[in-house]
Amino acid sequence: MWQSQKVSEKDTDGLHSVMATPLIENGCIYGPCSYGQFRCLKLETGERLWETFAPTSGKSERWGHAFVIKQGDRSFIFSEKGDLIIARLTPEKYEEISRAHLIDPLNRDPGRPVVWSHPAFANKCVYARNDKEIVCVSLAAEQGR
Numbered sequence: 001m002w003q004s005q006k007v008s009e010k011d012t013d014g015l016h017s018v019m020a021t022p023l024i025e026n027g028c029i030y031g032p033c034s035y036g037q038f039r040c041l042k043l044e045t046g047e048r049l050w051e052t053f054a055p056t057s058g059k060s061e062r063w064g065h066a067f068v069i070k071q072g073d074r075s076f077i078f079s080e081k082g083d084l085i086i087a088r089l090t091p092e093k094y095e096e097i098s099r100a101h102l103i104d105p106l107n108r109d110p111g112r113p114v115v116w117s118h119p120a121f122a123n124k125c126v127y128a129r130n131d132k133e134i135v136c137v138s139l140a141a142e143q144g145r
Contacts, residue, residue: 014046015039019116023068023075023089030075030089032056036064038077040091052094055085063110067118076126080114081105084126084137106131 015022015031022031028049029041036056040049055077057064065080068089074097077085082103088095105113107130120127124140 012037013048015041018063019065020067020118023070025070025089026091028089028091030068032064032066034063036061038066038094040089040094042091049091050093054094054096055079055087057081057112061110061112065114065116069119069121076119076121078102078115078119078126078128080116082115082128082130084119084128100137102126102128102137103130103133103135 012033015029016034017031018034020031022029024043027043029043032038036053036059037051038053038055039051041047042049053059053064055066057080067078069076074086074088077087079085082101082105083099084102085099086097088097103115105115107114107116115128115130117129124138126137126139128135
């Protein structure tokens, strides 16, 4: 449908997702680009609507990364820092609702500590792993709240 008009790998105008599968919803595509820019683009034209580094590495980093998983009217985003983020992704903005650190980043292949494994979800839990351990964290709401 469209392709990048730029030749620089750092100064990109599209979505150069390296490891994550982007989320496509309501005419938009959401995902991380190759330097950690989490972007929203118009699916039909590739026009960038917004970008942020908040759910990836927090700043421009080569292969800055996050996995995005749709869940109801929000998304779970698992950052390369080991954080599980709940966010609303709309054509207008990235809206972070909450964030919890699940596991420490231990892989140093890109020159910084990262978690580059997709989380798994089952039985109201999230499972995340680094190069040393696997954790299971309940996503169930507490009774009485």
